[in-house]
Amino acid sequence: MAGMMYASTRGDRTEVSLGDAIARGLAPDGGLYVPRQLPGIDANALVAGQGLPALARVALRGFFAGDRLEGRLGEIADAALNVPAPTTAIDASPDPLYALELYHGPTAAFKDFGARFLAESLERMRSPQDERLTILVATSGDTGGAVAAAFHRRPWVRVVILYPKGLVSPRQEQQLTCWGDNVESLRVAGTFDDCQRLVKEAFVDEALRRRHRFSSANSINIGRLLPQMVYYVASSLEVRRATGRSANYVIPAGNLGNAFAAVWARELGLPIDRILLAHNANRTVPDYLTTGEWRPRASIATLASAMDVGNPSNMERLRALFPDWATLRSRIAADSIDDAAIRDRIIADHRRFGRVWCPHTAAAAEAYARLPAADRTGHPWVLVATAHPAKFNEIVEPLVGAPIEVPQSLARLLRLPRRVTDIAPTLGALADAIA
Numbered sequence: 001m002a003g004m005m006y007a008s009t010r011g012d013r014t015e016v017s018l019g020d021a022i023a024r025g026l027a028p029d030g031g032l033y034v035p036r037q038l039p040g041i042d043a044n045a046l047v048a049g050q051g052l053p054a055l056a057r058v059a060l061r062g063f064f065a066g067d068r069l070e071g072r073l074g075e076i077a078d079a080a081l082n083v084p085a086p087t088t089a090i091d092a093s094p095d096p097l098y099a100l101e102l103y104h105g106p107t108a109a110f111k112d113f114g115a116r117f118l119a120e121s122l123e124r125m126r127s128p129q130d131e132r133l134t135i136l137v138a139t140s141g142d143t144g145g146a147v148a149a150a151f152h153r154r155p156w157v158r159v160v161i162l163y164p165k166g167l168v169s170p171r172q173e174q175q176l177t178c179w180g181d182n183v184e185s186l187r188v189a190g191t192f193d194d195c196q197r198l199v200k201e202a203f204v205d206e207a208l209r210r211r212h213r214f215s216s217a218n219s220i221n222i223g224r225l226l227p228q229m230v231y232y233v234a235s236s237l238e239v240r241r242a243t244g245r246s247a248n249y250v251i252p253a254g255n256l257g258n259a260f261a262a263v264w265a266r267e268l269g270l271p272i273d274r275i276l277l278a279h280n281a282n283r284t285v286p287d288y289l290t291t292g293e294w295r296p297r298a299s300i301a302t303l304a305s306a307m308d309v310g311n312p313s314n315m316e317r318l319r320a321l322f323p324d325w326a327t328l329r330s331r332i333a334a335d336s337i338d339d340a341a342i343r344d345r346i347i348a349d350h351r352r353f354g355r356v357w358c359p360h361t362a363a364a365a366e367a368y369a370r371l372p373a374a375d376r377t378g379h380p381w382v383l384v385a386t387a388h389p390a391k392f393n394e395i396v397e398p399l400v401g402a403p404i405e406v407p408q409s410l411a412r413l414l415r416l417p418r419r420v421t422d423i424a425p426t427l428g429a430l431a432d433a434i435a
C-alpha cells in the first residue's frame with residue numbers, strides 16, 4: 001500500500017512523509033501540514049473501553065502508513081498515551097451530560113497528550129550523530145509546562161520556554177520554571193505576542209541558526225494533533241455504549257488544535273454529531289461563522305488565558321477541510337463567553353452538580369447552558385475539560401468558597417525551586433540568553 005503523504009494548506013504541492021511533517025512543524029510556504037486525503041479506519045476494530053494506546057493503534061494507523069515511524073506507532077502510543085482521559089457522567093436523562101477529563105497528565109492540562117506524543121515521535125527519529133536540538137516554545141501558560149514535562153531529561157534536546165511576565169497564573173509560572181536540567185525558562189517583559197514574535201525571528205536569523213539547531217513544538221505541529229484525536233475516539237465510543245447515541249462536544253477553543261482533532265475524528269467516522277466551540281471574549285471565530293468575514297485581531301486578556309488567541313492558527317486546517325463558508329458553518333458552531341459569564345458558570349455548576357471547572361472548561365459549560373432546550377434534551381453532550389481547576393486556584397477558589405485539592409503530579413511540581421531568567425522582548429536579549 002502507498003504511504004500516506006502530507007502537504008501544506010497553502011499553495012505548495014510538495015509532499016512529505018509524516019515523519020518529515022512532524023520534524024519540520026511548519027511547511028516551507030508557512031502553511032500547516034495535512035494528509036493528502038483522510039485515511040480510512042477499521043471501525044470494527046474500535047471497541048469502547050479499550051485504553052488510549054490500543055485505540056491509537058487502530059485510529060492512527062492510516063496516518064502512519066508507509067512512514068519510518070509506522071512500526072513504532074504502538075510503542076509511541078504506549079509511552080505517550082498512558083494517561084487517563086475518562087468520560088464521566090455529570091447529569092442524566094433528560095439532558096445527559098458528561099465531562100471528558102483531559103487534566104490527569106503531568107501538568108494537569110490536555111496539552112500533555114500532544115507534547116508527550118511529539119517527544120516520543122521525535123526521539124524515535126533521531127540518529128546518534130544528529131546535533132542537539134533546541135526547542136523554542138512561546139507559551140501563554142499551559143503549552144510551555146507540557147512541553148517541558150514531555151522533554152525533560154531527554155539529553156538530545158534543550159528546551160527554551162518564553163513566557164510573558166505577569167500574564168500567566170502563579171501555578172502556571174511554577175510549572176514553567178521548576179524543571180532545570182535541559183529546560184530553561186525566559187520571562188519576557190512583554191506579551192505572548194512578543195514571545196511568539198521572538199521565536200519566529202530566531203527561526204529565520206542566519207547567525208542564530210548557524211549556532212543552534214532549532215525546532216518547534218507548538219500546536220500547529222501535526223505530531224500534537226494526531227494524539228488528540230484518540231481521546232475523542234475513546235470518549236465517543238464510550239458515550240455511544242452508554243446512551244446508544246452519537247456524542248456532541250463543547251470544546252474550549254483558542255488556537256483550535258483540540259477542536260480540530262474532534263473534527264477529524266468525526267470525519268473518520270466516529271460517532272460524533274455536533275461540535276460547538278466555546279471561545280472567550282476573543283471572538284474571531286464566532287464572528288467569522290456569523291458574518292463570513294475572516295478578521296483576525298490582537299488578542300485580549302481574559303480569565304481563560306490559554307484561549308487568548310486573536311488569530312487561531314488551526315483555522316487554516318479547518319478551511320482546507322471545508323473550503324466553503326456555508327459548509328464550515330454547517331459542520332461547527334461557536335459561541336463567545338465573557339469573563340463575567342465564566343465566573344457565574346463556575347459558581348452555578350459547583351452548586352448544581354458539585355463540579356469545579358477551570359475558567360476554560362467553564363466557558364464550555366456556559367456555551368452548553370445557552371443551547372436551546374430542544375438541542376439538549378435526549379442528546380448526550382460532553383464538556384471537554386481542558387485543565388484542572390487547581391491550576392487556576394486564585395480565580396476559582398474565591399468563587400466556590402473552598403480550597404481545591406491539588407492533584408499529586410501538580411503538587412510535586414509546586415514544591416520544586418524556580419529558576420528563571422528575565423529578558424527584554426528583543427532578539428538580541430534572546431540570543432544572549434541562549435548563547
Ligand SMILES: *Cc1c(COP(=O)(O)O)cnc(C)c1O
Nearest residue numbers: 142254255256257258306386387
Ligand atoms: C490550550 C488550551 C485551550 C485551547 O486549546 P486550543 O487547542 O489552542 O484551541 C483550552 N483550554 C486550556 C486549559 C488550554 O491549555
